[in-house]
Amino acid sequence: AQSVTQLDSHVSVSEGTPVLLRCNYSSSYSPSLFWYVQHPNKGLQLLLKYTSAATLVKGINGFEAEFKKSETSFHLTKPSAHMSDAAEYFCVVLNYGGATNKLIFGTGTLLAVQP
Amino acid sequence: DGGITQSPKYLFRKEGQNVTLSCEQNLNHDAMYWYRQDPGQGLRLIYYSQIVNDFQKGDIAEGYSVSREKKESFPLTVTSAQKNPTAFYLCASSAGETQYFGPGTRLLVL
Numbered sequence: 129a130q131s132v133t134q135l136d137s138h139v140s141v142s143e144g145t146p147v148l149l150r151c152n153y154s155s156s157y158s159p160s161l162f163w164y165v166q167h168p169n170k171g172l173q174l175l176l177k178y179t180s181a182a183t184l185v186k187g188i189n190g191f192e193a194e195f196k197k198s199e200t201s202f203h204l205t206k207p208s209a210h211m212s213d214a215a216e217y218f219c220v221v222l223n224y225g226g227a228t229n230k231l232i233f234g235t236g237t238l239l240a241v242q243p
Numbered sequence: 244d245g246g247i248t249q250s251p252k253y254l255f256r257k258e259g260q261n262v263t264l265s266c267e268q269n270l271n272h273d274a275m276y277w278y279r280q281d282p283g284q285g286l287r288l289i290y291y292s293q294i295v296n297d298f299q300k301g302d303i304a305e306g307y308s309v310s311r312e313k314k315e316s317f318p319l320t321v322t323s324a325q326k327n328p329t330a331f332y333l334c335a336s337s338a339g340e341t342q343y344f345g346p347g348t349r350l351l352v353l
Binding site: 137160162164169170171172173174177179218222229230231233234235236 | 247249283284285286287288291301331333335340341342343344345346347349
């Protein structure tokens, strides 16, 4: 079965400093992986997705993630944090099989950005 | 303006009452999903539908019911059998691997 583990429940950075949100996955085959962002009381917005093409995936708002099979990781990064990046971030793996492909969500990482 | 709409934004339920959450999409997606989100947890799948007039239970379907009479609409009913309904409910749709989410409905119990 597929699963994802988000290694930090809370991350705090200063504005203008790099962001690193960590995610490890477990999969018996080549996974499809996603990062979603959720601002307070809002729905989820897709940041980026990996589907076995380039291992470095660029997303919206300056975010990117690198798929590392040897480390089973899919960490999300951004060179310089902005106040508007404060939100909750979810790492997600697609679980193939059965009647549908289901998304398996991590428990989320809450990113705080200090001025 | 394409997207997924959910209404209402906030919903209050009294003891023993059934309530229905609305989800509409104009993306022409075949598949639609309902998730429940609790604080500090990821999203959990309640029900999903791959096509009109067909739907399947997800991981936490007990106390919930759905219908899919139209492609654009996938309403979720929270029945009185759901003993802990307070949560944030998110609807999503997809035409492939990627799911797109609505803004959510927060359900509170009076």
